[in-house]
Amino acid sequence: xxxxxxxxxxxxxxxxxxxxxxxxxxxxxxxxxxxxxxxxxxxxxxxxxxxxxxxxxxxxxxxxxxxxxxxxxxxxxxxxxxxxxxxxxxxxxxxxxxxxxxxxxxxxxxxxxxxxxxxxxxxxxxxxxxxxxxxxxxxxxxxxxxxxxxxxxxxxxxxxxxxx
Numbered sequence: 353x354x355x356x357x358x359x360x361x362x363x364x365x366x367x368x369x370x371x372x373x374x375x376x377x378x379x380x381x382x383x384x385x386x387x388x389x390x391x392x393x394x395x396x397x398x399x400x401x402x403x404x405x406x407x408x409x410x411x412x413x414x415x416x417x418x419x420x421x422x423x424x425x426x427x428x429x430x431x432x433x434x435x436x437x438x439x440x441x442x443x444x445x446x447x448x449x450x451x452x453x454x455x456x457x458x459x460x461x462x463x464x465x466x467x468x469x470x471x472x473x474x475x476x477x478x479x480x481x482x483x484x485x486x487x488x489x490x491x492x493x494x495x496x497x498x499x500x501x502x503x504x505x506x507x508x509x510x511x512x513x514x515x516x
Contacts, residue, residue, distance in 0.1 A: 360488045364508050367439045368495040373516050374413055375437040381408075384415050387479065388435055392418050394475045395433070399424040399468075413437050414513040420472070426465035429458070431472060435481065436512040442481040443489060443513065444472050454486040489513070 353361070369376060388407060396403050401424035407416030413436055420431040427446075434443040443449060446458035458464035476483050486509075493499075493506040500516060 357485075357488050360482075360484050361491065361508075363439065363482065364441075364484070364488075364512065365495055367441075368497060368511065370495075370497040373497055374411065376439070379437055384437065387440070388416055388418075391433070391435070391475065391479055391481070394479065395420060395472065398471050398475055409515075412513070412515040413511065414515075420468075425468050427463050427468070429463040431464075431468060433472060433476070434513055438512050440481045441512050442476050442483050443486060443509075444469065444476070444483060445486060449486065449509070449513070452486075456487075484508075484512075 367376065385407070392403055392405055395418060399420050401421055404419040404421070405416065406418075409416060415435045415437045417432055417434045420433075422428050422430040425431055429446050432445045432448055434445075434449060436442070444455060446452055446455065446464040452458040452461065452463065455464055455469055459466060459469070473483055489509040489512070490507050493508055493511050495511065497511060499506045499510060
């Protein structure tokens with residue numbers, strides 16, 4: 353595990369609260385909506401396109417996601433940005449979360465352009481989001497929260513982006 357990955361896992365553990373599965377204690381829906389709106393505007397400007405937006409995902413710790421259409425990317429593969437209700441955590445994936453083993457795999461397969469990824473990461477960082485790679489989110493969950501019985505082997509993805 354790299355130093356960055358270790359830092360991110362530590363952050364995921366710090367944000368974990370078994371009393372609050374769907375959103376953190378200090379969750380403010382209006383602030384989240386405002387921040388997400390800024391992200392949507394920024395990526396629409398950066399990619400010169402309209403993004404598909406889903407937000408306020410019910411019974412989920414994911415606040416929302418935006419999709420940069422395939423036509424606006426260099427490789428012709430859509431970019432999906434998921435935002436958690438916890439700690440401004442965000443995930444960037446090509447096509448869909450889980451479609452590749454992470455952004456490095458998508459780049460290696462020619463489905464994700466390095467400049468498109470950098471542009472997306474820069475927007476997220478500029479707006480205060482913490483980008484957590486899929487490789488970290490797919491690690492086995494080892495925190496104190498209890499999951500419904502249908503989640504057999506939970507991951508950090510389940511904790512911060514999954515449904516309850």
